[in-house]
Amino acid sequence: MSSEPLAPGAVIGIIGGGQLGRMLAMAAARLGFKTIVLEPDSNAPAAQVANTQIVADYDDPEALQQLADLCDVVTYEFENVPVKAVQWLEARVSVRPGSKALEVAQDRLLEKAMARELGAETALFAAISERGDLDEAMDITGLPAVLKTTRLGYDGKGQAKLLRPEDADTAFEAMLGQMAILESFVHFECEVSVVAARGLSGEVRAYDVAENVHRNHILHTSTVPSGLGPEVQSEALEIAAAIARHLDYVGVFAVEFFAVREGDRHRLLVNEIAPRVHNSGHWTEAACAISQFEQHIRAITGLPLGDPRRHSDCVMENLIGADIGRTAELAGEPDAVLHLYGKAEARPGRKMGHVTRISPRTTRS
Amino acid sequence: MSSEPLAPGAVIGIIGGGQLGRMLAMAAARLGFKTIVLEPDSNAPAAQVANTQIVADYDDPEALQQLADLCDVVTYEFENVPVKAVQWLEARVSVRPGSKALEVAQDRLLEKAMARELGAETALFAAISERGDLDEAMDITGLPAVLKTTRLGYDGKGQAKLLRPEDADTAFEAMLGQMAILESFVHFECEVSVVAARGLSGEVRAYDVAENVHRNHILHTSTVPSGLGPEVQSEALEIAAAIARHLDYVGVFAVEFFAVREGDRHRLLVNEIAPRVHNSGHWTEAACAISQFEQHIRAITGLPLGDPRRHSDCVMENLIGADIGRTAELAGEPDAVLHLYGKAEARPGRKMGHVTRISPRTTRS
Numbered sequence: 015m016s017s018e019p020l021a022p023g024a025v026i027g028i029i030g031g032g033q034l035g036r037m038l039a040m041a042a043a044r045l046g047f048k049t050i051v052l053e054p055d056s057n058a059p060a061a062q063v064a065n066t067q068i069v070a071d072y073d074d075p076e077a078l079q080q081l082a083d084l085c086d087v088v089t090y091e092f093e094n095v096p097v098k099a100v101q102w103l104e105a106r107v108s109v110r111p112g113s114k115a116l117e118v119a120q121d122r123l124l125e126k127a128m129a130r131e132l133g134a135e136t137a138l139f140a141a142i143s144e145r146g147d148l149d150e151a152m153d154i155t156g157l158p159a160v161l162k163t164t165r166l167g168y169d170g171k172g173q174a175k176l177l178r179p180e181d182a183d184t185a186f187e188a189m190l191g192q193m194a195i196l197e198s199f200v201h202f203e204c205e206v207s208v209v210a211a212r213g214l215s216g217e218v219r220a221y222d223v224a225e226n227v228h229r230n231h232i233l234h235t236s237t238v239p240s241g242l243g244p245e246v247q248s249e250a251l252e253i254a255a256a257i258a259r260h261l262d263y264v265g266v267f268a269v270e271f272f273a274v275r276e277g278d279r280h281r282l283l284v285n286e287i288a289p290r291v292h293n294s295g296h297w298t299e300a301a302c303a304i305s306q307f308e309q310h311i312r313a314i315t316g317l318p319l320g321d322p323r324r325h326s327d328c329v330m331e332n333l334i335g336a337d338i339g340r341t342a343e344l345a346g347e348p349d350a351v352l353h354l355y356g357k358a359e360a361r362p363g364r365k366m367g368h369v370t371r372i373s374p375r376t377t378r379s
Numbered sequence: 380m381s382s383e384p385l386a387p388g389a390v391i392g393i394i395g396g397g398q399l400g401r402m403l404a405m406a407a408a409r410l411g412f413k414t415i416v417l418e419p420d421s422n423a424p425a426a427q428v429a430n431t432q433i434v435a436d437y438d439d440p441e442a443l444q445q446l447a448d449l450c451d452v453v454t455y456e457f458e459n460v461p462v463k464a465v466q467w468l469e470a471r472v473s474v475r476p477g478s479k480a481l482e483v484a485q486d487r488l489l490e491k492a493m494a495r496e497l498g499a500e501t502a503l504f505a506a507i508s509e510r511g512d513l514d515e516a517m518d519i520t521g522l523p524a525v526l527k528t529t530r531l532g533y534d535g536k537g538q539a540k541l542l543r544p545e546d547a548d549t550a551f552e553a554m555l556g557q558m559a560i561l562e563s564f565v566h567f568e569c570e571v572s573v574v575a576a577r578g579l580s581g582e583v584r585a586y587d588v589a590e591n592v593h594r595n596h597i598l599h600t601s602t603v604p605s606g607l608g609p610e611v612q613s614e615a616l617e618i619a620a621a622i623a624r625h626l627d628y629v630g631v632f633a634v635e636f637f638a639v640r641e642g643d644r645h646r647l648l649v650n651e652i653a654p655r656v657h658n659s660g661h662w663t664e665a666a667c668a669i670s671q672f673e674q675h676i677r678a679i680t681g682l683p684l685g686d687p688r689r690h691s692d693c694v695m696e697n698l699i700g701a702d703i704g705r706t707a708e709l710a711g712e713p714d715a716v717l718h719l720y721g722k723a724e725a726r727p728g729r730k731m732g733h734v735t736r737i738s739p740r741t742t743r744s
Contacts, residue, residue, distance in 0.1 A: 019706075019707045019710075021706070022703055022706055022719050022721075022731075023721075023723060036408075039428075040405050040408065040409075040428070043401075043405065043427065043428050043721060044405075044717070044718050044719065045706075045710075045717060045719055046703070046706070046719030046720070046721055046731075046732065048427070048721070062408065062413070062430050063404075063405070063408050063428050063430075065427050065428075300668065303665065303714050303715070303716050303737055304716070312710060317706070317707055317710040317711075318707065318710050318711035320710070320713075321713040321714055323713075325690055325691055325737065325739070326690055338387055338411070341384075341386070341387055341410075341411070341682070342384045342682055342683065345384075345410075345677060345682040345683050345685070346682075346683035348685075348686040348688075349668055349686055350668070351668050351669070352409070352410060353409050354387050354409065354410055354411030355411065356387075356388075356408060356411055356413070358388060366387075366411075367387075367411065372668055372690065374690070
């Protein structure tokens with residue numbers, strides 16, 4: 015792997031055309047790079063701002079060949095890109111992050127096993143491939159517990175709660191025969207995340223820990239600084255760095271944690287790993303010199319990582335569905351940095367944009 | 380003029396495809412607007428990030444018809460757009476800012492006369508239409524003086540210095556028969572500028588005054604805060620606001636001043652007015668919640684103007700020509716926000732990008 019940075023004018027392929035791809039494409043443009051977005055929807059958010067779009071499925075062989083031919087480096091903006099497509103590409107062009115991180119992130123079992131292997135805590139869990147596994151698994155996790163498909167779940171899709179043993183049948187059926195994982199229900203005080211980057215040189219730089227509130231399984235707000243003490247924050251950053259090193263990762267990634275109150279401090283449990291820029295890092299564009307999007311572009315092009323320190327405190331709020339109607343009102347708030355994604359239709363539950371309210375930095379942690 | 384803001388998804392036409400148009404297009408995208416760029420060069424900086432480009436001259440009748448048909452509002456990114464084209468458009472679609480500001484900004488005589496009319500000081504000046512005018516003019520301005528074409532000059536083009544009366548012939552010839560203006564040479568201590576916006580509602584909001592250093596007639600650095608005292612800063616902002624009101628201006632504009640030392644304070648002379656986002660306002664993207672580019676988009680779409688307060692002090696440095704080779708080194712500097720324009724060729728004197736170094740805010744003025 016060469017550590018010579020790509021020069022301005024180099025071409026970055028982005029698999030996926032959603033808002034994350036859009037914000038990556040704009041960050042790439044600001045650094046003088048060109049972008050090609052592979053995305054079947056021709057009016058997708060990222061396609062609107064990229065230099066070029068290849069309108070095709072993510073695993074279309076001709077489209078992948080084009081990416082391999084035209085790009086200096088390829089990245090992806092969501093973790094459900096077919097691993098085979100990325101492996102095929104990796105043999106032909108630099109793909110950062112590569113397929114290894116994707117494989118782990120696509121499988122909740124691999125993800126949790128890796129976190130444990132690296133010495134981090136997770137919820138208690140057990141693998142479920144058939145109905146019978148569930149009874150034993152409940153002994154391991156206790157109740158309440160959450161049954162999740164191991165693959166392709168996000169924003170609460172493919173999940174079922176088990177409050178009593180009698181819920182097992184319904185929950186198992188909701189998995190539609192897919193491999194699943196039963197996880198003990200964690201009585202967390204708060205959810206936090208670390209968004210960090212690992213550069214081509216192996217250097218890891220993390221943004222400050224964000225405290226996240228979800229509504230209807232969708233991120234609602236991220237607040238920085240979080241309520242964690244400095245020691246626990248350091249622990250979160252160390253876990254993130256260990257994961258990145260283990261995966262030989264290049265780019266921005268996020269680790270989501272449950273923080274459980276224990277006396278006067280918190281215990282951290284790894285919940286999920288996202289091998290991409292992350293919704294809980296959107297605040298960085300408003301409160302840091304270098305956003306997570308630019309940081310990812312820097313990492314995958316071999317540029318030095320930017321300084322992740324924040325200059326302001328902030329609260330990022332997602333704008334979901336009809337929230338788009340609040341645009342003018344939000345634009346009128348002082349210190350509110352508004353960011354919309356160019357989506358034509360405001361469906362319920364659809365992420366339409368976000369707003370970050372900044373305020374002078376009050377703490378050093 | 381309706382004051383109902385345009386809704387996300389509305390279409391903004393941008394006449395001109397340079398770096399200012401590029402940064403406007405990205406700011407428009409972040410607010411959920413679509414952009415159409417009118418620009419003859421198909422690989423121009425703005426075209427790379429806009430939704431659509433119309434590849435045609437700025438006064439091409441069919442292209443203008445398309446802009447009128449497809450856009451909810453039209454703006455421009457440079458002051459040498461043909462006034463007639465803008466007047467034609469104004470009869471068919473909202474153009475903000477309109478042709479009035481363009482007419483004044485395209486004529487150094489009108490510009491200076493307006494500043495005087497509004498009670499602001501300028502250098503001493505006189506109009507030059509033939510060689511004979513120059514002798515009288517030198518009596519008004521004194522020497523040294525600067526002879527400039529009244530139209531189409533920027534970055535030092537179309538200018539000649541007169542140190543002695545004998546320089547008059549050569550200087551006059553350099554004007555190539557164009558209308559010109561002789562201006563007294565101002566022994567300024569520093570150059571400063573105000574970048575401000577006037578909204579549809581008539582409200583004016585100004586960013587902090589920047590202190591500018593030019594090299595070879597091209598802006599080299601802008602530093603905020605400037606060395607002006609608070610009273611002189613207020614005076615600069617008041618002059619800017621008076622100009623905007625006088626022109627019934629909508630959008631972002633810049634007023635450049637010479638600051639002449641007088642005892643323990645400065646006297647301000649209006650030098651130039653730019654009816655557009657301005658190079659000396661690029662720092663706002665790094666040091667304010669709302670950049671000048673977003674502020675312009677807010678103004679022309681009828682959204683509330685953003686808070687122009689800076690959260691950080693900063694120095695913006697232009698990257699000219701071969702400076703593009705410093706990308707990786709600059710990216711390695713902490714607190715340096717880098718912004719490149721996607722230009723393929725790094726010709727000498729060509730603006731390739733800029734870098735803004737931010738630091739914690741030290742003063743309140």
